[in-house]
Amino acid sequence: KPRTFYLALSLFLSLIFSNSIAQQTMTNVYGRNVQSLNGKWDAIIDLYDQGRKNKIYLNKKPETKIDFYEYSFDHGYRLNVPSDWNSQMPELKYYEGTIWYARRFDAAKQHTGKTFLYFGAVSYRCRIYLNGKEIGQHEGGFTPFQIDVTDALKERDNFLAVEVNNTRTVDAIPAMAFDWWNYGGITRDVFLVSIPKVFIEDYFIQLDKTKADKINASIKLSEKISQSVTVEIPELQLKQTLKTDVNGEVKTSFASKKIKRWSPSSPTLYKVKVSSENDQVEEQIGFRNVWVKGEDIYLNDKPIFLKSISFHEEIPQRKGRAFSEADAVMLLSEAKALGCNMIRLAHYPQNEYIVRLAEKMGFLLWEEIPIWQGIDFKNEATKAKAGKMMREMIMRDKNRVALTFWGVANETQLSEPRNAFIKSLIEITKSIDTTRLITAAFDLVRFNKDRQVFVMDDPFIKELDVVAINKYMGWYHPWPVTPDKSIWDVAKGQPLIVSEFGGEALYGKTGDADVVSSWSEDYQATLYRENLEMFKHIPNLRGTSPWVLFDFRSPFRFHPTNQEDWNRKGLVSDQGYRKKAWYLMKEYYDGK
Ligand code: GCB
16 A cells, blocks of 8 residues: 555656656747757767766866866767757667767847747657756657746856657557667757747637637636737738636637638638737648548538558658658658648657648648557556647647547557556547547457458447558458458448558569569559458548558568568658559549
């Protein structure tokens, strides 16, 4: 008993503690007054984790004749921020452990306002030290956080050190093994954000779930005070000035018959301005309705078929994680070329450049946290981490009209702890946002010999708006019957998406169109042809998402000649060449 009590207490304290130092980011950091801290940072590789013990974040230099320090950030390694470290030095290719980053900077003096230090993402866990003091911690490699540095900041010569660690652990998300590269480092933008003392911390502005002429808006100030705030959509001649309540919050709605709804074929965005007595912020927001009725998914009152594709946040040609607008252009242009109207962002929230460009280019988005196989569902601390990640993801992207699906899990096995875990994620999601569809990907579909149909027994799917199935027919699973006899009776009454299918091919390998182990483009093409045939026999199929757009790096994949650390399921090779199956998929999507 006492042991559980202390465990619970320490969990509680650690949550309070870590939450209070690295916070949820304000809405729309990219629309604020920021100073970039991107660029070359100094680095120290700390394989044995000695840096914290030796307080290297103090950055001491010998002052007397008897002083010496066994470290220095000067004249050592230099790493680009943002970027993973693995792609920057050959000796860091497989590195898993701690690396210290440091840099100096001047900061504009703040007379009345506040300054936050913002990180788009640090993979996987980090501690932040400013001018010799620890000011924050964060865990989770794909979501942003901020730290209030108003008091800790100097005008000249600040010393910022970040202790980054990407060691895989059983209680982490993702956990010990996952089919992508474990990139470490400060992988996204670092900014100083200057903001008035009382600022617009959060707003959520979206079209009503079902009504085409009703925009709902809620605004929250950073302090619990009553102030007047104005929300304006100039192009629609909509403007309201309201008063926040004693909690600094206010909700309202706008009615307009003139709203042009956002859709993949016409991705209209409107300038939206939010201002308070001291602060103002604006961005482009789109409006659309999405709901499910029976087995159909409706976008703006019309049933839609989701022509989706997945990619990792990775530029294969560079063998590194994607982080810039140019990277987003590369990935999304290739998805556009395939004829897609949706992206499943695999398997974690990707950077905001991708999300924001996807929206301008007219892609629906599915975004998920890396609940990817092997998660310790029994661990309460892991569950709390997942909830925090889910919240961080939704808070970042809830104003993005493209966001259509919140994904809560990928490939989980039946168990009570799993149900409780995922249910808690669904509850968190609904407590923030009820306008999107909730989904999860399952790999439990199997062939029922007696009934001669594909089935799945997982009652949990009833909790979801849309059921997603990963099924690798012709790759991991041999065909039990021919594709034209492959009838599905899965998730009847609900819309179903085949969220993954495919197989590996080494670009340029030809022949053996019927031999799985040939790794040839011809076999991959056969596999696609057969799966496309099977799709005709899934009555509630409302979307497909081949796995995957590009070959991607993964230590799972160690075949010496065919894989060499690459998952070769790409429709496009690591060098950017389209494989034969790409053309089949393109034809399928163009015909839909
Ligand atoms: C899956 C996973 C995906 C893998 C893929 C594969 O089911 O969801 O992350 O990369 O299979 O290639 O095996």
